[in-house]
Amino acid sequence: TxxxxxxxxxxxxxxxxxxxxxxxxxxxxxxxxxxxxxxxxxxxxxxxxxxxxxxxxxxxxxxxxxxxxxxxxxxxxxxxxxxxxxxxxxxxxxxxANEHRLTIGEVVLDYDTLTVTRGDESHVLPKKEFYLLFKLLSYPNQIFTRLQLMDEIWGMESESSDTTVNVHINRLRRRFEHFPEFELVTVRGLGYKAVKKND
Missing domain, CATH: 3.40.50.2300 (Response regulator)
Known part of the structure; x- marks a missing residue:
């Protein structure tokens, strides 16, 4: 309506x-x-x-x-x-944004504080980095193109290039490579997806 x-x-x-x-x-x-x-x-x-x-x-x-x-x-x-x-x-x-918390195994993502927590380990992420991780983990195994991610996270008016997504993905991988719950996968020629390792 x-x-x-x-x-x-x-x-x-x-x-x-x-x-x-x-x-x-x-x-x-x-x-x-x-x-x-x-x-x-x-x-x-x-x-x-x-x-x-x-x-x-x-x-x-x-x-x-x-x-x-x-x-x-x-x-x-x-x-x-x-x-x-x-x-x-x-x-x-x-x-x-309205789904403020996301839990995957022992990992908790808190949208309001931009925090990723696992046990005693806690990371406060830069805003776009957190949004990117939250988006991918909200839809495990779903492939998102760089254009989709740029549109939804950086916005239509952003002057950033699609390499911005690559840079943020690589930062997230380095930061959470020791987490056993998930990994961020590049699908060649298509984009990216989050995969739950314990599925």
Missing amino acids: SFAAVDGEDALQIMDKQQIDLIILDIMMPKMDGYELTKHLRSSDQKLPILMVSAKQLPEDKHRGFLAGTDDYMTKPLDIKEMVWRVKALLRRAQI
Whole structure:
């Protein structure tokens, strides 16, 4: 179900009454514009995904949107197929974020603290490194392409190259190569997957 709001204030009233999973908003709105609405939602600890759309195409406009707290930014005229693709990616990322703990054997991944713990051993990971590991271990044996991982973890607007994924995978392998529960496998020509060793 979708709900339409005429401006930012109207959107907040709808959110008070309805369960909202994702927001698509325009920057140019009366009373409370898209930047203000996004800042308000983030300052009130609303973590639901936000897709900002605008005719503003300059880099500084996009930067302002991301600084306000948007998760993605599209410029008009909109490609509807691309919008659907981005919305699906945002919802997938949000689903992972809502599943705060993941347990594999004796290994526990805590999303809120970016921590991987096994017995007395604990590792606090850099944010992207943790997200990558959490994503792969959430779907054991499923192959993810570099493009999928870049999209879901670094985001559509990232200027990082797909070699970034390789670098992070190699760091994770070195860090957890002594863990008997899982390993990160390269599937030649396709991408990466996590494999539970004790399965």
